[in-house]
Amino acid sequence: MDNATMQKSPTYLEEFKRKGYSRKDFLKFCTLMAAYLGLENSSVGQVVQALSNKPRLPVIWLHFQECTCCSESFIRSSHPIVADVLLDQISLDYTETLMAASGHQAEEAMKNTMTKYKGEYILCVEGSVPTAADGVYCMIGGKTSLQILEEAAEGAKAIIAWGSCASNGCVQAAKPNPTSATPIHKLVKGKPVIKVPGCPPIGEVMAGVIVHVVTFGRLPELDGLGRPKAFYSKRVHDTCYRRPYYDAGLYVESFDDENAKKGYCLYKVGCKGPSTYNACGVTKWNNGVSFPIQSGHGCFGCSEENYWDNGRIYQRASAFPGFGIESTADMVGKVALGVTAGALAAHAVMTNVRKKKLIKGLEKEGKESEKELKD
Amino acid sequence: MANGKSVHKLRRVYVWEQPVRIYHWLNALVILVLIATGFYIADPLALQSSKEASQQFTMGWVRMIHFIASYIFFFNFLFRIYWGFVGNKYANWKQFIPTSRRFFREMWQVFKMDILMLRGKEHMSVGHNAMAGFIYFFTFLAFLVQCVTGFGLYASMSTGWWFPKLFAWVPAMFGGDFFLRQVHHWTMWFFILFTVIHVYLVFYHDYVEGRGEISSMGGGWKFIEEDVFEKGMDVPNEPTKS
Numbered sequence: 001m002d003n004a005t006m007q008k009s010p011t012y013l014e015e016f017k018r019k020g021y022s023r024k025d026f027l028k029f030c031t032l033m034a035a036y037l038g039l040e041n042s043s044v045g046q047v048v049q050a051l052s053n054k055p056r057l058p059v060i061w062l063h064f065q066e067c068t069c070c071s072e073s074f075i076r077s078s079h080p081i082v083a084d085v086l087l088d089q090i091s092l093d094y095t096e097t098l099m100a101a102s103g104h105q106a107e108e109a110m111k112n113t114m115t116k117y118k119g120e121y122i123l124c125v126e127g128s129v130p131t132a133a134d135g136v137y138c139m140i141g142g143k144t145s146l147q148i149l150e151e152a153a154e155g156a157k158a159i160i161a162w163g164s165c166a167s168n169g170c171v172q173a174a175k176p177n178p179t180s181a182t183p184i185h186k187l188v189k190g191k192p193v194i195k196v197p198g199c200p201p202i203g204e205v206m207a208g209v210i211v212h213v214v215t216f217g218r219l220p221e222l223d224g225l226g227r228p229k230a231f232y233s234k235r236v237h238d239t240c241y242r243r244p245y246y247d248a249g250l251y252v253e254s255f256d257d258e259n260a261k262k263g264y265c266l267y268k269v270g271c272k273g274p275s276t277y278n279a280c281g282v283t284k285w286n287n288g289v290s291f292p293i294q295s296g297h298g299c300f301g302c303s304e305e306n307y308w309d310n311g312r313i314y315q316r317a318s319a320f321p322g323f324g325i326e327s328t329a330d331m332v333g334k335v336a337l338g339v340t341a342g343a344l345a346a347h348a349v350m351t352n353v354r355k356k357k358l359i360k361g362l363e364k365e366g367k368e369s370e371k372e373l374k375d
Numbered sequence: 376m377a378n379g380k381s382v383h384k385l386r387r388v389y390v391w392e393q394p395v396r397i398y399h400w401l402n403a404l405v406i407l408v409l410i411a412t413g414f415y416i417a418d419p420l421a422l423q424s425s426k427e428a429s430q431q432f433t434m435g436w437v438r439m440i441h442f443i444a445s446y447i448f449f450f451n452f453l454f455r456i457y458w459g460f461v462g463n464k465y466a467n468w469k470q471f472i473p474t475s476r477r478f479f480r481e482m483w484q485v486f487k488m489d490i491l492m493l494r495g496k497e498h499m500s501v502g503h504n505a506m507a508g509f510i511y512f513f514t515f516l517a518f519l520v521q522c523v524t525g526f527g528l529y530a531s532m533s534t535g536w537w538f539p540k541l542f543a544w545v546p547a548m549f550g551g552d553f554f555l556r557q558v559h560h561w562t563m564w565f566f567i568l569f570t571v572i573h574v575y576l577v578f579y580h581d582y583v584e585g586r587g588e589i590s591s592m593g594g595g596w597k598f599i600e601e602d603v604f605e606k607g608m609d610v611p612n613e614p615t616k617s
Contacts, residue, residue, distance in 0.1 A: 223547075224546070225546070225547050225551070233531070235532070235552075244428050244429065246434055247432055247433075247435040248429075248430075248432060248435070249419055249422050249433025249434040249435075250428055250431070251419060251421070251422075268419065268421075272553070274552075275551070275552035275555075275556060276552070277551075277552075301553065304551045304553055305551045305553075306550060306551070306553065307553065310551075310553040311553055316417060316418065317417070317418075317560075320561070329557070330564075333567065333568075337571065340568055340571055341571065344572065344575045347490075347575075347579075348575075350492050351579060351582070351583065353492075354492040354494070355492070355583050358497070358583055359582065359583060365382050365383060365585075368382055369382055
């Protein structure tokens with residue numbers, strides 16, 4: 001990121017000052033981000049250093065099949081600098097939701113960034129790409145989503161797939177997926193893709209990913225599914241404040257019972273926290289006000305792949321494939337057990353009929369032996 | 376079998392060696408424990424207690440028992456694979472994986488005689504019959520699925536040693552924990568159905584063969600007719616002696 005063009009760009013600190021933030025605010029922001037990234041106290045200086053000296057990162061932010069909840073979440077992250085500076089200043093290069101320009105001007109801005117910062121800019125993608133019917137389901141400026149993505153991805157340093165749509169397709173990719181909504185990592189080859197799933201992802205998590213890239217000049221460490229480990233290595237269950245009730249075996253049986261009032265674990269009313277990797281239990285939402293479980297509703301599992309098709313919202317058990325949406329593995333299993341028991345009973349009867357001679361022979365033989373034995 | 380003609384001469388054969396018997400019963404015990412605790416974990420009982428949550432650890436204990444049993448299950452399974460190479464011919468891996476035409480011929484014979492109940496020549500297998508051996512091969516696959524999915528789920532919640540971390544790649548392969556735990560739950564039903572059929576068939580074979588099938592997993596002995604030795608029809612995968 002040290003080429004001549006980049007040096008001309010203002011640094012983050014310069015941008016912050018221009019926006020009217022004091023150095024104290026700036027340091028607070030750096031400390032906050034370092035904490036979210038899971039850095040040691042001593043590393044805060046590194047973040048300060050990077051944001052003071054490094055030129056701002058050029059970002060192109062594309063929107064495809066999505067609801068813009070990722071952007072909404074981002075601008076509501078707890079520290080105002082995230083919204084004011086990271087998004088306003090950085091991604092103003094091109095983002096349909098928040099940029100001032102429109103139409104040809106906007107397309108021009110994107111083209112400029114793509115040529116000026118070729119190989120340097122970060123491509124943020126919000127939403128999935130429909131590939132059915134040649135991509136007609138989502139077109140901007142006469143181009144299909146796939147064309148726009150491929151053009152923008154070519155010169156990108158890295159791609160951040162914001163939210164569940166871009167990471168795994170989310171609701172539009174749920175069965176039967178009429179538009180063939182496809183997540184970004186399946187369409188872009190040869191570029192690192194960071195998945196930041198969630199519907200939406202937590203604003204601080206989104207800011208943290210960008211700050212990590214700026215501070216260290218490389219991508220954060222990713223897990224097996226391509227998610228930053230700093231935020232997605234623990235299950236919601238592992239950091240849930242109701243976890244002691246889970247371990248104690250105390251559960252909400254229905255949403256209006258005494259246990260719900262006592263704040264017991266929501267496991268039995270379908271909480272997906274035990275299968276969901278996210279930072280909700282620690283970071284929470286909307287300036288750390290709350291998160292779903294804290295407000296009495298089980299985790300939805302919104303940051304997990306296929307969460308629309310993979311489970312029921314208010315039950316632990318999910319439908320057993322091929323047996324209808326009302327079925328569960330236990331129901332199918334019990335029927336199979338009954339059928340098996342019936343078949344075995346029939347088999348036992350048939351054994352006595354068909355192998356009568358054999359069994360009688362054994363009995364006769366046994367009786368003869370018995371008589372031969374003397375007391 | 377010479378029905379009713381005369382009294383059979385039976386010979387005692389050491390079929391199931393002691394390690395196989397210990398494996399079998401240990402496996403049976405931990406599978407029972409795993410199924411019972413697994414059902415509880417999937418759908419815990421509605422406990423009524425006046426004690427504080429801090430005074431209770433019900434789910435914690437159940438999960439701990441499940442995890443301990445799963446370690447025993449896994450290493451017992453590994454031991455059985457090892458024993459498939461060093462144990463006697465009835466424990467050998469060739470009892471489970473077909474390597475000869477004779478294996479398939481015997482499977483067909485078992486199908487005709489024991490399932491369709493047709494009249495004909497009874498098979499004279501001493502250890503597992505070919506059909507049973509082949510079904511056990513699938514149970515071993517189910518063991519593998521349960522170990523991989525179970526330790527895959529466990530990997531991220533374990534904090535101690537390296538072993539469970541070996542399975543950290545599993546959730547990614549299944550696209551996350553949601554589907555993984557469903558597969559784990561579905562496969563459990565295979566174990567339940569298998570156990571029911573398995574226990575029935577042990578009684579069935581004891582009843583129609585009179586060789587001590589049920590007690591064989593206790594002392595290891597089966598009582599085999601003299602003519603089986605003469606015809607050499609004891610191991611499905613070995614060529615018939617002339």
